[in-house]
Amino acid sequence: xxxxxxxxxxxxxxxxxxxxxxxxxxxxxxxxxxxxxxxxxxxxxxxxxxxxxxxxxxxxxxxxxxxxxxxxxxxxxxxxxxxxxxxxxxxxxxxxxxxxxxxxxxxxxxxxxxxxxxxxxxxxxxxxxxxxxxxxxxxxxxxxxxxxxxxxxxxxxxxxxxxxxxxxxxxxxxxxxxxxxxxxxxxxxxxxxxxxxxxxxxxxxxxxxxxxxxxxxxxxxxxxxxxxxxxxxxxxxxxxxxxxxxxxxxxxxxxxxxxxxxxxxxxxxxxxxxxxxxxxxxxxxxxxxxxxxxxxxxxxxxxxxxxxxxxxxxxxxxx
Amino acid sequence: xxxxxxxxxxxxxxxxxxxxxxxxxxxxxxxxxxxxxxxxxxxxxxxxxxxxxxxxxxxxxxxxxxxxxxxxxxxxxxxxxxxxxxxxxxxxxxxxxxxxxxxxxxxxxxxxxxxxxxxxxxxxxxxxxxxxxxxxxxxxxxxxxxxxxxxxxxxxxxxxxxxxxxxxxxxxxxxxxxxx
Numbered sequence: 001x002x003x004x005x006x007x008x009x010x011x012x013x014x015x016x017x018x019x020x021x022x023x024x025x026x027x028x029x030x031x032x033x034x035x036x037x038x039x040x041x042x043x044x045x046x047x048x049x050x051x052x053x054x055x056x057x058x059x060x061x062x063x064x065x066x067x068x069x070x071x072x073x074x075x076x077x078x079x080x081x082x083x084x085x086x087x088x089x090x091x092x093x094x095x096x097x098x099x100x101x102x103x104x105x106x107x108x109x110x111x112x113x114x115x116x117x118x119x120x121x122x123x124x125x126x127x128x129x130x131x132x133x134x135x136x137x138x139x140x141x142x143x144x145x146x147x148x149x150x151x152x153x154x155x156x157x158x159x160x161x162x163x164x165x166x167x168x169x170x171x172x173x174x175x176x177x178x179x180x181x182x183x184x185x186x187x188x189x190x191x192x193x194x195x196x197x198x199x200x201x202x203x204x205x206x207x208x209x210x211x212x213x214x215x216x217x218x219x220x221x222x223x224x225x226x227x228x229x230x231x232x233x234x235x236x237x238x239x240x241x242x243x244x245x246x247x248x249x250x251x252x253x254x255x256x257x258x259x260x261x262x263x264x265x266x267x268x269x270x271x272x273x274x275x276x277x278x279x280x281x282x283x284x285x286x287x288x289x290x291x292x293x294x295x296x297x298x299x300x301x302x303x304x305x306x307x308x309x310x311x312x313x314x315x316x317x318x319x
Numbered sequence: 320x321x322x323x324x325x326x327x328x329x330x331x332x333x334x335x336x337x338x339x340x341x342x343x344x345x346x347x348x349x350x351x352x353x354x355x356x357x358x359x360x361x362x363x364x365x366x367x368x369x370x371x372x373x374x375x376x377x378x379x380x381x382x383x384x385x386x387x388x389x390x391x392x393x394x395x396x397x398x399x400x401x402x403x404x405x406x407x408x409x410x411x412x413x414x415x416x417x418x419x420x421x422x423x424x425x426x427x428x429x430x431x432x433x434x435x436x437x438x439x440x441x442x443x444x445x446x447x448x449x450x451x452x453x454x455x456x457x458x459x460x461x462x463x464x465x466x467x468x469x470x471x472x473x474x475x476x477x478x479x480x481x482x483x484x485x486x487x488x489x490x491x492x493x494x495x496x497x498x499x
Contacts, residue, residue, distance in 0.1 A: 004493040005484055009456040012437035016457070020355045023364060027350045 092182035095127070099203040102127050102134075127207075134207055223280040223305060226313035228254045228270055228289055228298055251275070252317060254291030254298060260284065282307045289315040342382050346375060349392055352458065353399055359438050359457050360403045360449070370406070374399040396468045400450050407446065440490045441483075448483035451476050 126133040230252035251274025257267040258280055265285070270276045278287075282305050289298040298317035305311060353374060357367035377398050378385050385391050441452050447469070454465045462480065466473040487493075 005488050005491070008437055008491060008493065013457050015435075016359055016438065017355060020351065020358055024351070024354065024368075027347060 095207055097207055098127055099134075099207070222282060222307050222309065223278045224258070224285070224287055224303055224311045224313055225275070225277045226256065226287065226289070226315060227276075228252050228256075228274040228291055228315045228317055230274075230291060230298075230317040230319055232319045252291050254289055254317070255295060256287060256289045259286040259288060280305050287313060289317070291317045292319070341386060342379060345378070345391055345395075349395055350375070353395060356396065356453065356457060357399055357403065359453050360400070360442065361406070362435070362438060362442060366406070370399060370402050373402055393464075393467050396454075397470065400468065404446055404450075437487075437491065440487055443490070444483050444486055447471075448479045448486070451479040452483040452487070455480055 126135045128134065228251060230250065251272070252270075253272045253274070254270045255267065256270055256276050256278065258265050258278055260283055266278055266280060268276060268278060270289070270291075284302065284304055286300055286302050288300045290296060291298045296317075299315040301313055301315070303311050303313065350371065354367055354371045357370045357374075358364065361367050361370065374395055378391065378395055385394055388394055438453075441449050441456075443449075444452060450469055451465050454460050454468060455462075460468075462473050462476040465480075466476045469476065
């Protein structure tokens with residue numbers, strides 16, 4: 001039986017087929033699958049992002065040496081020789097321009113503001129401030145385009161090894177020089193909104209245009225980064241606000257330690273920001289997080305640390 | 320043949336034995352249909368591309384085994400459907416976390432297809448209904464094939480289709496027709 005629904009569905013199917021044909025007129029080369037498989041085999045595990053996306057908007061490098069002597073002036077293009085970010089987290093490139101308010105530290109892991117694309121990337125790092133970020137992620141050629149819609153726009157600067165294209169939600173598509181470093185293709189992205197939150201697309205472009213090659217001799221960081229997030233058990237008598245932060249929930253101070261083969265190999269205090277970074281040689285570890293004065297157990301996670309990779313962890317602690 | 324959890328008998332779309340180039344041929348034949356399916360299920364182009372790539376990657380990693388299947392296209396679709404479902408669950412968890420700390424996830428980019436309302440309504444159905452309805456309307460598959468892909472009984476698929484279509488009619492403001 002054919003009815004209105006079937007007719008509507010047939011039209012929708014035709015429309016969708018046409019839209020796909022227009023968006024991807026050519027099937028991408030199968031080599032992309034092989035490349036992706038090779039990377040997967042090489043142990044570039046995807047970063048689990050959901051929780052960290054929600055929580056990782058602040059500084060993650062609480063235990064690293066922040067280079068406060070930077071000659072980069074946030075919000076202004078660099079005027080003197082670019083510096084090397086000490087412990088910046090990526091030896092492939094470094095920025096010569098960052099938006100006002102952005103910390104110069106290059107942090108491992110995705111951040112909230114750049115979240116939407118980070119879930120599909122193998123490696124993500126970012127610069128940012130407390131609310132916004134610009135994410136840098138390894139990209140598969142052919143997947144760098146991000147559609148735009150609604151009130152939120154994505155400024156995505158996507159390139160592959162052969163051609164560079166800027167996907168700028170504000171101004172359409174622009175030509176761009178290839179952004180390929182250390183033999184990889186990268187994508188920069190950030191979110192910006194009509195109400196002024198987030199990073200303006202133009203600023204993201206400035207960051208991309210200011211990227212210069214990094215120091216290949218600089219060792220890539222290896223270890224884990226994480227956040228301790230505490231919340232109180234809801235009081236059944238107290239309504240939880242629909243909007244706004246949940247009372248009593250947020251990052252918390254504590255301790256974190258790494259245990260290998262039953263032996264404690266590293267330990268550090270986690271500050272009030274809840275974020276920590278632990279440099280570890282490659283291997284298998286149990287990361288144990290505790291919080292509050294009595295060192296109550298917050299969680300324990302087993303991680304496999306790979307050379308040149310920083311694993312992101314989230315610990316949720318109930319008060 | 321190694322069990323894959325569902326009966327492959329009667330499957331039609333892609334028979335790897337008829338394809339001379341193995342994985343490449345499967346990729347050429349199924350990439351775009353799979354991309355359409357992913358696009359309909361997620362409504363986001365970049366995500367659809369990524370899920371499609373990921374589904375092919377899973378097949379690529381198991382090609383030695385999958386190539387012996389009679390109908391790898393069914394396996395491919397099941398992988399894609401499961402990937403999309405996993406993603407939806409992850410987004411739901413993430414939304415709860417964001418709500419807990421008082422933040423919102425940016426709204427998903429809109430489907431650019433002219434009749435995106437229809438697919439948005441399909442995606443709003445319960446998960447199994449949405450999967451069945453998508454395969455039914457997008458790929459024009461009979462219930463038996465949908466059951467093979469989803470790994471459930473044909474009668475279950477018929478029930479999902481019946482309920483899903485009834486809900487769609489209501490949500491799209493279409494006339495209700497008594498189905499047989």
